[in-house]
Amino acid sequence: MTSPIVRFAPSPTGRIHIGNARVALFNYLFAATHHGRFILRFDDTDFARSSEEFAAAIEVDLAWLGITPDATFRQSQRVALYEAAAAKLRSAERLYPCYETPEELEKRRKMQQARGLPPVYDRAALRLTEADRSRFEAEGRRPHWRFRLDPGVVEWNDLIRGPAHIDCAALSDPVLIREDGSFLYTLPSVADDIDMSVTHVIRGEDHVTNTAVQLQLYAALAPQAAPPLFAHHNLLIGAGGEGLSKRTGSLSIASLREEGYEAMAVAALATLTGSSDNVHAVRSLAELAQSFDIAHVSRNPARFDPDDLETLTHRTLALFDFEDVRDRLAALDVVGHKAEPLWRAARGNLARFDDILEWWRVVEAEIEPTREDPAFLKEAAELLPAEPWDEASWAAWTADVKTATGRKGKALFHPLRLALTAKESGPELAALLPLIGRFRALSRLTGESRIA
Ligand code: GLU
Numbered sequence: 001m002t003s004p005i006v007r008f009a010p011s012p013t014g015r016i017h018i019g020n021a022r023v024a025l026f027n028y029l030f031a032a033t034h035h036g037r038f039i040l041r042f043d044d045t046d047f048a049r050s051s052e053e054f055a056a057a058i059e060v061d062l063a064w065l066g067i068t069p070d071a072t073f074r075q076s077q078r079v080a081l082y083e084a085a086a087a088k089l090r091s092a093e094r095l096y097p098c099y100e101t102p103e104e105l106e107k108r109r110k111m112q113q114a115r116g117l118p119p120v121y122d123r124a125a126l127r128l129t130e131a132d133r134s135r136f137e138a139e140g141r142r143p144h145w146r147f148r149l150d151p152g153v154v155e156w157n158d159l160i161r162g163p164a165h166i167d168c169a170a171l172s173d174p175v176l177i178r179e180d181g182s183f184l185y186t187l188p189s190v191a192d193d194i195d196m197s198v199t200h201v202i203r204g205e206d207h208v209t210n211t212a213v214q215l216q217l218y219a220a221l222a223p224q225a226a227p228p229l230f231a232h233h234n235l236l237i238g239a240g241g242e243g244l245s246k247r248t249g250s251l252s253i254a255s256l257r258e259e260g261y262e263a264m265a266v267a268a269l270a271t272l273t274g275s276s277d278n279v280h281a282v283r284s285l286a287e288l289a290q291s292f293d294i295a296h297v298s299r300n301p302a303r304f305d306p307d308d309l310e311t312l313t314h315r316t317l318a319l320f321d322f323e324d325v326r327d328r329l330a331a332l333d334v335v336g337h338k339a340e341p342l343w344r345a346a347r348g349n350l351a352r353f354d355d356i357l358e359w360w361r362v363v364e365a366e367i368e369p370t371r372e373d374p375a376f377l378k379e380a381a382e383l384l385p386a387e388p389w390d391e392a393s394w395a396a397w398t399a400d401v402k403t404a405t406g407r408k409g410k411a412l413f414h415p416l417r418l419a420l421t422a423k424e425s426g427p428e429l430a431a432l433l434p435l436i437g438r439f440r441a442l443s444r445l446t447g448e449s450r451i452a
Contacts, residue, residue, distance in 0.1 A: 044076045
């Protein structure tokens with residue numbers, strides 16, 4: 001394959017949720033696996049609903065997921081290209097003005113339904129004379145513009161769904177331009193895909209019908225060029241089978257980030273849910289890309305369970321090397337020579353990244369130790385070896401305590417853990433003890449900083 005060019009084309013009319021992130025990831029990973037380019041293109045021709053704030057927020061969310069576009073465009077700045085495309089369609093008599101009001105169209109649809117006919121636009125506007133049009137204009141009506149579809153079946157070989165076909169005779173001629181002259185999504189998207197040499201359009205299966213229309217637009221606008229290849233992926237559904245809409249606020253990327261889920265956990269779950277690959281934790285998008293194959297996406301709906309983010313976040317953290325998180329630790333003031341060994345000791349015990357602070361306190365600050373059996377702890381404290389300590393010190397010390405007290409197993413270890421960390425469970429004490437150090441260990445075991 002020559003280097004593919006793909007695009008993620010969100011409408012900046014809200015925050016992106018996990019379903020949108022999934023489209024972005026499919027495109028990004030596809031480009032990454034084939035050494036291609038990933039374009040971020042804001043579908044912001046709906047001026048009333050689009051905003052610059054949402055566009056900026058989408059960029060933040062993508063960056064959090066590790067997605068950096070090779071180029072970014074806004075359709076609102078490219079209207080001249082769409083005007084030129086519309087002019088081309090007009091001169092080929094593929095774009096025609098219509099003057100029906102929404103109410104008139106609705107009435108016609110109801111009549112068609114009552115007669116058992118499909119609610120397809122009847123092309124009445126094609127029969128208007130010049131005089132009819134002048135009369136409407138004189139009444140103050142402005143036209144909207146429809147694309148005249150060729151009747152017949154449009155076929156393509158979908159990279160996910162296999163051979164696909166849509167009978168355009170069953171479709172209404174789509175409106176491309178509104179009464180106020182603004183463009184709906186359909187035409188700008190094709191004009192841009194042609195202009196940007198997009199090779200693959202990867203998007204949700206809710207766009208399958210658009211694809212038939214848009215393939216006709218490609219043919220009308222760039223008859224010599226091959227249209228892009230299409231891949232329509234399954235859509236995410238909630239655990240109860242419900243669809244995820246943009247308004248599912250709790251599944252917005254922003255709220256998942258605020259809940260402390262790891263970006264790589266969100267990315268892995270969004271990408272692997274509904275595919276033939278097992279959902280597993282990854283350290284980076286580069287790692288996710290290694291096994292990514294768009295053909296592995298299933299044709300069945302993808303059931304998404306946000307509870308999986310808990311386990312995946314925990315497992316993702318356990319995979320991170322110190323280098324992966326050095327900057328994030330520094331942002332929490334977890335710095336200095338203890339930062340790396342603490343990370344290695346504690347990374348398998350974290351539900352959230354910030355939980356590292358609890359273990360940082362255990363090795364670097366004061367805690368309220370739980371002293372269940374002070375006499376035993378005092379005896380153990382007296383046996384603490386001299387520093388320097390390493391990861392073997394714990395085994396050596398507890399062997400001595402075992403010999404001296406006759407305790408073993410939980411009766412030996414649990415009171416020591418409680419006193420040293422104030423927690424019932426956690427990272428290996430062999431790793432923690434040298435970081436806690438003799439001074440703090442003594443004080444936690446006995447309540448005093450030196451043995452009398
Ligand atoms: N703005 C459209 C959407 O978010 C883009 C669809 C496409 O990729 O062509 O659904």
